[in-house]
Amino acid sequence: xxxxxxxxxxxxxxxPDDKRVQKWMFDKWRAVCESFGYEEYDGPILxxxxxxxxxxxEEIVNEQTYSxxxxxxxxxxxxxxxxxxxxxxxxxxxxxxxxxLRLYSIPNCFRYERPQRGRLREFWQLNADIxxxxxxxxxxxxxxxxxAVMKAFGASEDQYEIRVNSRELMNKRVKAAGLKFGKELxxxxxxxxxxxxxxxxxxxxxxxxxxxxxxxxxxxxxxDGATEDYEDLEETLKRAGVTNVRFVPSVARGFDYxxxxxxxxxxxxPDNNRSMFGGGRYDGLVSEFGVxxxxxxxxxxxxxxxxxxxxxxxxxxxxxxETDIYIATIGDVAEAxxxxxxxxxxxxxxxxxxxxxxxxDKQIKTAQKKGIAQVLFVGEKELETxxxxxxxxxxxxxxxxxxxx
Numbered sequence: 001x002x003x004x005x006x007x008x009x010x011x012x013x014x015x016p017d018d019k020r021v022q023k024w025m026f027d028k029w030r031a032v033c034e035s036f037g038y039e040e041y042d043g044p045i046l047x048x049x050x051x052x053x054x055x056x057x058e059e060i061v062n063e064q065t066y067s068x069x070x071x072x073x074x075x076x077x078x079x080x081x082x083x084x085x086x087x088x089x090x091x092x093x094x095x096x097x098x099x100x101l102r103l104y105s106i107p108n109c110f111r112y113e114r115p116q117r118g119r120l121r122e123f124w125q126l127n128a129d130i131x132x133x134x135x136x137x138x139x140x141x142x143x144x145x146x147x148a149v150m151k152a153f154g155a156s157e158d159q160y161e162i163r164v165n166s167r168e169l170m171n172k173r174v175k176a177a178g179l180k181f182g183k184e185l186x187x188x189x190x191x192x193x194x195x196x197x198x199x200x201x202x203x204x205x206x207x208x209x210x211x212x213x214x215x216x217x218x219x220x221x222x223x224d225g226a227t228e229d230y231e232d233l234e235e236t237l238k239r240a241g242v243t244n245v246r247f248v249p250s251v252a253r254g255f256d257y258x259x260x261x262x263x264x265x266x267x268x269x270p271d272n273n274r275s276m277f278g279g280g281r282y283d284g285l286v287s288e289f290g291v292x293x294x295x296x297x298x299x300x301x302x303x304x305x306x307x308x309x310x311x312x313x314x315x316x317x318x319x320x321x322e323t324d325i326y327i328a329t330i331g332d333v334a335e336a337x338x339x340x341x342x343x344x345x346x347x348x349x350x351x352x353x354x355x356x357x358x359x360x361d362k363q364i365k366t367a368q369k370k371g372i373a374q375v376l377f378v379g380e381k382e383l384e385t386x387x388x389x390x391x392x393x394x395x396x397x398x399x400x401x402x403x404x405x
Contacts, residue, residue: 010121099132129298177214330379
């Protein structure tokens, strides 16, 4: 049987050009997070399944996890997100950590879902969380951080919008509209989270299963602008330079662990008009591990949705090769050429040696294909005189290159 050359459905191969883009994205993520004082951490890809059944949405646990029973008869999951893991880690050393605790990570995660634009089965995600701050100052900072990440990639404020809501306020509105007996608040929240993906009439019809006064709840969703309780958050953000923030009562976020402020960042480009990422406050998750609760706010930004945004808004910059010099060999001088390369590497240059023994024009074409700007020629004559020539493939100009013996 002939094996397929395609990757597993919903995953990606990263050839060097793809990997350079990923490295560029990750470097910016790290730089912005560390500029706010966040420290990098990581955790295991494999976690006990019950870590996620406790608070993550049922849809993810029951339908989207890669889970299995290991040889020790333990139920294990490949992490679909990072929040339960970081909460477990904080709970494990709750008394030892210094608060406010600012943490970030760039894990790869796995979800068994139907692959589509921006949604893959394997993806990487920037996670940033601040632990130990009860007031809105932490909510403000985490939204400022998310905004700073967008701006670091060259995004202007008209290219995305930050939509903010409160799960606490939403829960009050749902209860006020009459939650039917035997119905769970969390089920209504999950339905609201899908509101933008449904026709208005179908959404209203679905609400009737849970809510007594559907019109009252729909009227709440139609309001534009923050209530008095949350105007302070919006105004504080605007004073901090985050001016494209808007209070939207229907923003819900699908995870069960959110307790108050939630937000989503939307791409405003008509070609990619969608929610890209989001986060919010989840004060109760750390206490699930039997310790005192720790107030927490965080967000997660996926690499696939960010890549779509950068492409849609012409912000994806071409990444150059890491190799500075390509050594083209003339004759049987491969061993000596490696010695020349070592001297150049000692000077801080990234150097590749052509070991093919092909004609010079083919070696130059290889360097061009790799996007390497400079080719250094090494032959018997050059090795004897220690006088080399380097060709700039962008300008076509050749210049002498003196190398210390």
